[in-house]
Amino acid sequence: MGKKILLDKINIPGIKTYEVYRENGGYKSVEKALTMQPDDITEEVKASGLRGRGGAGFPMGMKWSFIDKKSGKPRHLVCNADESEPGTFKDRYLMEHIPHLLIEGMITSSFALGANLSYIYIRGEYMWIYKILEKAIKEAYASGWLGKNIKGSGYDLDLYVHVGAGAYICGEETALIESLEGKRGNPRIKPPFPAISGLWANPTVVNNVESIAAVPWIVMNSGAEYAKIGLERSTGTKLISASGHIKNPGVYEIEMGITVEEFMNSDEYCGGMMDDRPLKALVPGGSSVPILPAHLIYKTAAGTDRLMTYESLSDGGFVSGSMLGSGGFIVYNDTTCIVRNTWNFSRFYHHESCGQCTPCREGTGWLEKILWRIENGQGREEDIDLLWNIQSKIEGNTICPLGDAASWPVAAAIRHFREEFDYHVRFPEKIKDRNHFVNEPFSKVQHLISKQTV
Amino acid sequence: MEISNIKQEINITEALMTRINELISHYPADKKKSALLPVLHEVQDAHHNWLSVELQQKVAEILEILPIEVYEVVTFYTMFNTKPVAKYMFEFCRTSCCATRGVEDLMDYACSKLGVKEGEITSDGLFQVVGVECLGACGYAPMLQLGDFYHEKLSKESFDTLIEDCKAEKITLHDK
Numbered sequence: 001m002g003k004k005i006l007l008d009k010i011n012i013p014g015i016k017t018y019e020v021y022r023e024n025g026g027y028k029s030v031e032k033a034l035t036m037q038p039d040d041i042t043e044e045v046k047a048s049g050l051r052g053r054g055g056a057g058f059p060m061g062m063k064w065s066f067i068d069k070k071s072g073k074p075r076h077l078v079c080n081a082d083e084s085e086p087g088t089f090k091d092r093y094l095m096e097h098i099p100h101l102l103i104e105g106m107i108t109s110s111f112a113l114g115a116n117l118s119y120i121y122i123r124g125e126y127m128w129i130y131k132i133l134e135k136a137i138k139e140a141y142a143s144g145w146l147g148k149n150i151k152g153s154g155y156d157l158d159l160y161v162h163v164g165a166g167a168y169i170c171g172e173e174t175a176l177i178e179s180l181e182g183k184r185g186n187p188r189i190k191p192p193f194p195a196i197s198g199l200w201a202n203p204t205v206v207n208n209v210e211s212i213a214a215v216p217w218i219v220m221n222s223g224a225e226y227a228k229i230g231l232e233r234s235t236g237t238k239l240i241s242a243s244g245h246i247k248n249p250g251v252y253e254i255e256m257g258i259t260v261e262e263f264m265n266s267d268e269y270c271g272g273m274m275d276d277r278p279l280k281a282l283v284p285g286g287s288s289v290p291i292l293p294a295h296l297i298y299k300t301a302a303g304t305d306r307l308m309t310y311e312s313l314s315d316g317g318f319v320s321g322s323m324l325g326s327g328g329f330i331v332y333n334d335t336t337c338i339v340r341n342t343w344n345f346s347r348f349y350h351h352e353s354c355g356q357c358t359p360c361r362e363g364t365g366w367l368e369k370i371l372w373r374i375e376n377g378q379g380r381e382e383d384i385d386l387l388w389n390i391q392s393k394i395e396g397n398t399i400c401p402l403g404d405a406a407s408w409p410v411a412a413a414i415r416h417f418r419e420e421f422d423y424h425v426r427f428p429e430k431i432k433d434r435n436h437f438v439n440e441p442f443s444k445v446q447h448l449i450s451k452q453t454v
Numbered sequence: 455m456e457i458s459n460i461k462q463e464i465n466i467t468e469a470l471m472t473r474i475n476e477l478i479s480h481y482p483a484d485k486k487k488s489a490l491l492p493v494l495h496e497v498q499d500a501h502h503n504w505l506s507v508e509l510q511q512k513v514a515e516i517l518e519i520l521p522i523e524v525y526e527v528v529t530f531y532t533m534f535n536t537k538p539v540a541k542y543m544f545e546f547c548r549t550s551c552c553a554t555r556g557v558e559d560l561m562d563y564a565c566s567k568l569g570v571k572e573g574e575i576t577s578d579g580l581f582q583v584v585g586v587e588c589l590g591a592c593g594y595a596p597m598l599q600l601g602d603f604y605h606e607k608l609s610k611e612s613f614d615t616l617i618e619d620c621k622a623e624k625i626t627l628h629d630k
Contacts, residue, residue: 165531182490249593
């Protein structure tokens with residue numbers, strides 16, 4: 001069993017309630033933090049090496065250290081619980097089953113940042129979890145962990161949940177802030193960064209649920225202890241949301257550094273492939289990250305074991321690697337049509353583009369349409385190069401990373417599965433049924449494509 | 455069901471207003487507008503799950519903002535409905551992980567069972583089948599959202615049961 005620090009208490013009956021949570025050591029990090037200097041807590045988080053768990057992997061302690069404490073403006077901590085990256089459902093699990101862990105982390109972190117008004121921004125679809133958090137916050141107020149003069153320390157903190165309404169883009173931190181201000185979720189141009197001018201133009205830090213939930217452990221055990229968990233620059237544990245064609249989909253806390261092969265096949269985690277069918281592809285970190293073909297999943301291009309770390313999953317760059325991202329681990333077997341799946345992702349990004357930047361607003365729609373026609377037997381030979389061209393012109397040309405996130409899955413699918421696109425264009429009659437590869441996996445018909453020349 | 459030209463009866467009850475005021479209190483006094491999204495959810499839930507222009511204007515009045523500030527938000531976020539919807543709107547997640555685990559076939563089944571196309575409302579106004587993007591339930595696919603709740607790991611059989619439960623009024627849509 002790997003080390004667990006977030007979900008170690010998840011199986012204690014009643015851990016969702018304040019009483020049970022408190023009996024099991026809950027809120028101790030707040031007691032300890034209130035006796036510390038706020039900046040010393042930031043130093044501990046820096047020493048832990050904890051990297052933002054929302055997907056970008058930016059060092060959390062460093063992000064905290066950017067917050068403007070000099071201007072004297074009110075400061076805010078905002079928890080990003082707008083979990084919407086396809087393949088990701090870990091924050092939901094944590095908030096639903098152990099909500100007080102997030103609230104404890106919010107109090108400890110807000111104290112470190114000197115924030116007196118903080119928010120948890122949760123996606124609108126998680127409505128029942130919004131209610132769970134509201135209830136838990138009420139319990140925390142009632143027990144004196146929130147409000148004025150917390151436990152006689154002189155520190156005041158108000159914490160509220162804010163609910164979104166179905167927009168993936170609000171997971172981008174500046175769009176999230178706009179949304180929290182009651183506006184459309186259009187990302188802001190940076191700089192200024194939220195640490196200088198965020199919510200209501202006040203210095204603001206936005207952190208993912210899982211990142212904030214790790215802070216109590218760091219405060220109790222020190223950053224140095226946290227840094228001992230995991231491997232090299234991938235310190236700590238990571239929640240992985242596992243889905244797709246595996247035996248045991250679900251949320252798993254892993255110690256970073258285990259092999260992808262172990263995660264995939266061990267009974268402790270995914271338990272191997274559903275129905276024992278062959279593994280075809282893996283999206284290791286949510287829909288935005290490049291898809292990996294079977295031969296690059298367990299081993300890197302250099303032949304070393306692929307590990308569940310930021311570094312190993314990105315080994316080989318975009319040519320032969322991917323990213324850990326949000327930890328949305330989506331497994332595909334041989335019945336999956338990569339073209340259809342790429343179209344599906346493109347539809348998602350087109351739907352979720354906020355429309356501010358032309359390359360993304362128009363480009364995502366073009367990607368979706370062209371992929372749809374290839375998948376539906378109306379593709380043209382030149383379409384594949386056209387897709388490549390479009391994605392390359394979205395990437396890097398938008399205010400926020402949604403444009404990149406829409407481009408990367410298309411680029412990777414063409415890079416690694418180009419033959420499948422060719423097959424769709426050349427054999428439209430064979431892909432009429434949408435379950436074409438369920439009926440006849442691509443491996444069975446691949447020879448048709450290799451024999452033929454254009 | 456014909457849904458154009460339906461007038462919406464606006465009823466901001468005392469209980470609803472209390473909740474709205476509670477939500478407004480979560481933000482600094484000069485930042486009332488910040489409460490817009492949470493308030494719209496509450497108002498929509500209390501008005502058959504949609505927001506007419508008149509109702510949006512009412513929200514603008516309550517929050518002391520311009521009507522356009524409400525319209526532009528309502529039209530941006532997919533969870534706000536600007537037209538009447540069915541009492542039981544089945545919102546199926548159709549993104550990759552759910553598609554991988556058979557949601558497309560299940561949606562076809564749901565449509566044929568209810569005798570509607572995607573998006574249409576049954577003639578009794580009870581049911582609607584809608585495809586939405588990732589709901590964050592990827593490990594529990596296929597699934598759908600109904601009101602405030604998720605129904606996961608669905609099969610044709612469990613979907614049938616869900617319809618029966620709706621008809622028997624055994625389903626709670628909102629946790630108030």
